[in-house]
């Protein structure tokens with residue numbers, strides 16, 4: 001008997017004092033809780049030793065990332081097995097309908113970018129990851145705007161910000177690779193206003209939104225990259241070389257939307273370089289950036 005995606009049936013009447021719950025869910029691997037206590041992952045059979053001869057109410061909860069919480073009260077009786085097949089209801093993708101400006105760093109008026117020990121250029125890595133991220137985000141229903149149309153196209157940092165603004169982007173993420181003595185990824189955001197070409201920016205609302213985005217982006221990336229790439233923390237633009245002189249990076253000063261600069265790895269570090277040139281490393285980085293973005297958009 002099926003109703004509203006939920007089938008309840010007393011399948012087997014077994015002897016003994018325990019009640020049993022035979023659980024499946026679509027999709028599988030949902031976390032199972034009975035009266036708030038974690039019992040395992042679907043599919044599974046759960047024994048309820050507190051069950052009585054008279055039917056009693058138990059609260060069954062299933063949790064699965066990306067799906068609505070599934071919650072039902074069931075009556076269970078000692079010695080009986082109840083079968084539950086739960087149809088999980090998908091939550092809307094937090095990335096669907098968002099406009100995301102991806103800015104593959106370099107070449108710009110300031111720099112052509114760094115290089116790895118084996119000779120791979122930052123410009124190339126930024127471009128490759130940007131294209132892969134674009135196709136992944138597009139497949140999830142996001143509108144993606146790129147600030148360049150070819151790998152070696154020179155675009156000024158001011159123009160990059162204007163492209164994000166003109167497209168009413170919900171966020172601008174600037175992809176870079178660092179030159180540094182250590183290893184790992186870093187997220188930068190404008191922590192104060194700066195000045196460039198006589199313009200002061202970004203607006204305080206953009207600074208606040210960027211701070212929030214930096215924290216959630218870093219958290220999401222860290223979840224995916226743990227065990228592969230270290231996190232070097234969240235820092236203000238004012239901690240960068242150009243930011244320390246101008247107050248913020250040029251691309252941040254002209255941005256009217258939340259803006260992050262992501263140093264995806266330290267390209268001058270040989271093991272980081274090996275990670276980011278490998279297909280598996282690139283795939284993981286694209287997943288990490290998506291996780292960061294979805295963590296931000298789930299709350300904003």
Ligand SMILES: [Zn+2]
Nearest residue numbers: 105113176177
């Ligand atoms: Zn760079």
